[in-house]
Amino acid sequence: MRIRKLLPALVGATIVIAIVLYVAFYFVFLDLFVDLWWFRSLQYEAYFWLRLLYRFILSGGVTLFFFAVFFFHFWIASRYLGLNPPDAVLLDADKRRRFQSFADVFMSGSSKVYTPLSFFLAVFIAIPFYEQWEKALLFFFGSASGIVEPVFEQDVSFYMLSYPIFMLIQQELLSTAIILFFLVGGLYWLEHIFVPNQSKEYPLGAKIHLTMLLGFIVLFVIWGFLLERYSLLYVDSHEPVFFGPGFVEMRYQLPLIWLSILFFLAMAVAGMVFIFSEKHRIKMPLIICAIGFVCVVGLRKVEFIPQLMTTFIVKPNPVKTEGVFMQHNIDATLDAYDLNNIKTIETTVSLDATKDIEEWSTKKHFENIPVWDREFLTDVYMQLQGIRPYYRFPAVDEDRYFLNNHYQQVNLAAREMNIKKLPAEAQNWENTHLRYTHGYGAVVTPAAQDAGKPIIWYLRDLNMTSDAGFKVKYPDIYYGQEPYHYAIMPNQLTVAGLSSSDPGTGSQYVGSGGVPIPGYFRKILFAFYFKDEKIFFSTNISTRSKMMIRRNLIDRINALTPFLHLDKDPYLVIDKDRFYWIQDAYTTSDKYPVSKPAADDFLDAKLDFNYIRNSVKIVVDAYDGSVDFYISEPDDPIIKGYNLAYPGLFKDLDEMPLELKKHLRYPRDLFYMQMKVYAKYHQITPELFYEQAETWQHATVNKQQVRPYFITMDFGNCNDREEFVMINPMTPINRDNLSMIGIAGTLNREQCGVSYDPGVTIYKFSKDVQVNGPAQVDALIDQDPDVSEQFTLWDQHGSSVQRGRMVILPMGNSILYVQPIYMLSTKTRIPELTRVIVSIGNQVVMDKTLWSAFNRLKKLFIKEVKDAAGSGTTVGD
Template sequence: MNAWKRWLLILGAGIVGLNIILLAASFFSVNLLVDFWWFDSLGYGFYFLQRLFYRYVVLILVTLFFFLVFFLNFWVASRYLGTTESSSEDNKSDRVNKDLLQMFRTGSMRVYSPLSVLLGILVAWPLFEQWEKFLLYIFGPSMGVKDPVFSKDISYYLFSYPIYTLIQRRLLLAFFLLLAAMLLLYWLEKRLLSQQDQNIPAGAKRHLSILILIIFFIEIWHYALQAYGLLYSSNHQTLFFGPGFVEMWITFPLICQTFIFLMGTAFSLIFFIHKHKGLKVLIAFAVLFLLSFGARYSPFLPNLVEKYIVKPNEISREKPFIIRNIESTLAAYNLTDVETRDFSPERVPTNLLDSPTIKAELRNIPVWDGELLEDVYNQLQKLRTYYDFAPVDVGRYTVNNNYQQVFLAARELDQKQLPEGARNWVNQHLTYTHGYGAVMTPASQGGDEPLTWFLHGIPPISDYGFSIEQPGIYHGLGTYNYSIAPNDAGEFDYPKGNTNALTNYTGTGGVPLASIFKKLLFSYYFMDRDIFFTTKTNRNSRILFRQNIVERIKTLTPYFLLDKDPYLVVTKKNLFWIQDAYVTSSMYPYAAPYSTIDGQFNYIRNSVKIVVDAYNGTVDYYVFDLKDPIIQAYRYIYPGVFKSKESMPSDLLQQTRYPRDLFDIQMSIYAKYQQRDPEVFYQQEDMWEPAKTYQGKEVSSIKPYYLTLDLIDPKRFDFLLLAPMSPKGRDNLRALALAGCDPPYYGKIIVYNFPKGELIYGPPQISALINQDTTIAQQFTLWDQIGSRVALGKMIILPVGKVIIYIQPVYLKASAELKIPELKRLIMSQGQIVVMERSLEDAYAKLQERIKAEIERVDTRFAPLMPGAPPPEEGLSPHVEQ
């Protein structure tokens, strides 16, 4: 190839390569700049720079550390290389080797500096990817709780142990690479020196000895870390989690033994290399190390001990380890302080339902299902096709001076429902920018009654004192395109008669879009040229994106696990969303793990509640658990980001609640670990599970649900989360667990235990009694014949006095295409007696009447016989009404 062609090819390849680099750099820089603008629009510009700074400081520092490790060792090696000059008699290969060694000898930056940088980055990169763990390691505070085996603070396992494990692996790799490189270089040097009857300098031996010793010490550190790693043993996980007898009495001593023999081998090897003495000691230590190493990793000895020592006496051998597992697991899931109360329901009560607070309780029973109520909201309050209701939330508000449990939902914009002809750029990005308002209904209602609306309509209307100053919803749970607001095209606000009311966005959300430069960058960012060419923007225009609140929060704080149910709060000022966030770890020693689709963890705290303004999009973080060391570490890392609970506005604070997902996780763990006695735990004879319910032939677990009851303090009503529990594999009830949502009982968990030897009806058994009731069955058949379909709601279990009552809502759905669920009847049962009425009050009165009649009948049946009265017929038993 001609020289000019070769240069032309090189030039062309260079131009292409440069363009690729510039394109990648420009895309990265645009993303970075847009992210900064977005973070800064929320008041988190400094936080964004902090995260960027921390990330690259970790990369620089870790890379610098490994660079110095390689560079200094190469520099030391250069002192002992290239000590002879090349002669004309040397062959070509030797001259190349000598030239290379001479470059090291003269400290050539062209060789070992770039080589050290390259090796440093390669070794450091996995540590850089864990940069946030380094920050937690640096800033993580003490937890004040020690592990039950090594008496180290739990914070060591949460923050230090994971980092030490990472560092140990990378150090071992780095020094193995160094040792291999040094051996190669010194071997080449020795080969050259041997031709001139010269010996390699003694310093080279010392250098290699130090490297070997360092590698030994790094591996010794590995065995020390292995001892702590035993606390995460899963060998007994079908029964308990963590190390047992074999791990602590066999494996741990073998680790210690291997540790000692490896250290002895290291020192005896160095002594032998330099003194040429102590070979027998070296061999002895090496053999002992190999034997210990083999025993450590061989299953023979552990299996032998397990089979002949542990299994025949398992409960006595494993008892102390089971106790540690129980205590650690309860602590890790914040279940140590669960209060238990005994509850013995009366089977044939003498004073059933005479509770003076029953009317208040019935007023707050959530007879609607959220899924069915969402259909009702969409049919009756959607009003336009382009609106949609987010999942229905539950809350509590003071209505007419009554503490009232309610359902509510936000009316969000759904652009996918716009008519096809209206799906143009202007409508999707300038006109239809937001949802509007919310609806609210009481939790309780009677059958065949019109639905009461506490808040409804567009604009929002309320006869119960609710008002919203700014009902616009620019940020919610829906799927959002980016929006530009305000703009000269005008934003659709809400339908008004035969016209539409328009508005101009005056909030603080989004990034200002006043300059040509920003329009150009956002056109590139969204790959949408219309952003740049539109003439409908003005100096006040802002581009709103990441409007889905979950995406918004995950972009800001990706290190939190988010609850699946963010909920709406109505205030006089705006609509707000509250999102519960969790900190988790899989490194709590001796604690049983819990698996989700997001991963596995064995420590969880609801340390943060996040408030998102539906209009402005502001995101505020409030700390609710100051005892959690992980959130404390994040507060130190990012000062000013996490606010105190006390600074939350009062109208939002009173709407916070104990999160359902967390309580569900806790009860899944507690179902097993409520067996605090190690012998009972070993036998697993009192295992629980969430109570089951049947929808047709489908079986599902009852998720925790919110109620307003006086179960925490009989003198007051509290909004609480209730979870019915059954014995594992059975349908009857074993316990009712509840978590308080109102101060001062927020987060307090109480478990009402039912006697093990008594049958307390569970939802499936009550469903069977309902299906067997001839009056109810006839009514259901009649409804099914008139073009409707009967749907049963979720069963509610309600402790009243010394009785458990069960409430089952009955809905009708039309068979036609338009299906608006209608609450028709309410079934109430005490367990033996079933009634169905139009309202809870009527059902309560009817149930009370039937039970009193049952009591009188039983009393009459078993009263002392009058003189001359015939004895009762043999085998006759009390009749149980259904």
């Protein structure tokens, strides 16, 4: 009978224990072990434990702190500092017994209620800290940047590293104090009504306790007002003219914040005097302070006063009243986006390009101008070098390599594995995880090619044929841009013909990547982790096998360093030993004071920020998956904080292998975003900034923006050495003529070595001579009768004509335009480079090779000069 009564309790306890064990196994134990093994395989075990320790200390410490605060105050309240019943109660035996029973329950048994309640409230309050524990590291490990903002004269690192945490702490402490005030007040009220024959007045001890809590509320509210001052640095009410505080905020809103602090503090003091005064309570000071506080808060909410100030003070004198605040916005934005060190070269474009053509036609390696666009090459590579149905080229990259005794720009792409291209019946577990596990090799083509000829290959086919000197010992690509599944390598299968031109050749993995599977314990844990029993029962997995997980580049890096923001374009680098991926990473903040927030077309619009640095270069080994982090912006306060918090994670950029360092580049998306900001903020005086007469925009062709593109060219800066740079053309806003050309590179022009020295140079054109922009050159091409006739002819023969990216190059005092023309067959859809168009000034020439087109252009200008001389006029009249 007794067992029958206990049976439901035992069943319930068993179910609860089973649920707890299940949750602990799947969400704590299993993830912890797999992550530990994975970090250990990458030689980041110390970093793994350090992250775990920080998270435990910060999250656990905050929870423990709030638990102690709640429990302490509940414990004080349960002791009831004024628990002294009248003597009549203590003399009456029955009343004394009832009182003692109440006191025993309230004082001794209360911990059974207050302990879980305190824990629940502590967890509830600490949830925001759990989500932002990594940002809190910057609060502890951050250091000053040395740059002081001019409004409140605080170091900018205070706003980026400390201010967000201060706001969080203030909100949580204020919430805690308010919750405690009402709960403790409720406890005192219950004690007061349950103790018989109490007087109407609360005892002094209860008043002191509640007053202390009220004092904390006052303190935290005042702290909130003080922090609110800094929020004025991020107002956008003056957009689109400028960002940040203006005349109204600093002359109206800021004084009201100080008045709010004054009246609230006075109201709190008056309230405390009222509470503790028993005989001579004076309500009037409390009422006056309360009315004053409400009026000040109300004045902050009304809009007609700021509107009057704007109408009668600001708008009649905008530059005079707001000029200093515009200057703050200009200076802060230029610094936040690292635009302070841009070199500007005033350039006058000559209408007579004969001299420039003569000089540049003798330059070495002028044929390095890229005429193959990577957007068109994707289809070419897939059609001509895909070879097997399961291979794919996810992206085409641009880079430079030292070939044929000079630096030459090339396009290259990794041949990665995509098993989804196989028939559905072949996409089984064994093929997915043991057989079709990796890509193989890469293709390389020169960016500059002649039209009408077969494409030139520097690296091709599965046997990695190369006439240019490329040779890779381990061409297998286990880690890349494809959404790879987990792979188990090496294994017992004989994989034949997947990664070689010889169908009888098998390949086995000999790298160090992956988590070892030495026995059944790890096999069964991995089976549970992936919810796949085949891992445990497969006889093709040996003790030499390794589990490769997180093989996608982005997933892999994000799992290691979720606090870094990754560029959208990782690129492939070929070394003599193997392939590597280089990934640019950024540190960002949305709290740089008075800096304009970035547009929403950067990093997939997933991030709001007004400060950015390309602080880290990440190298991922495509064969064994090793990941190395190199600091490229050592002055960035954010990366300095993380470097102090995680010793050993980051390396100095000088430690990067020389062969990889040669291939560092300026990030394309970063340059695009910087130029988008600089288009307005290059006007560095309040007068120019307000007028907006010289605002730029990205050049457009057929309503499409001309995005930055790479080019390798000798600009005469480093002893005939070619520079790998990006070009970004911009036009006046709502106009098509060219205003400037921005060039971003990494070459140190003083040392001319391989040191990484990113910088931007602006070639700014004078307004005396109109310089044709891409849209105007595009119109000239359309107006050329020979070109139009040829385009019409091609379109009638089962092909379509596609224009490639328009390359713009400053050439002395002239601007050179080069545009490739592709022909796409309606059957094969393989792009073919058919012609190259070259333009300088108003002259347009189309030919099969860049050199022949350039020479024809040269003859046209010489003829134009002669004709002008014979007629007694100047070129351009």
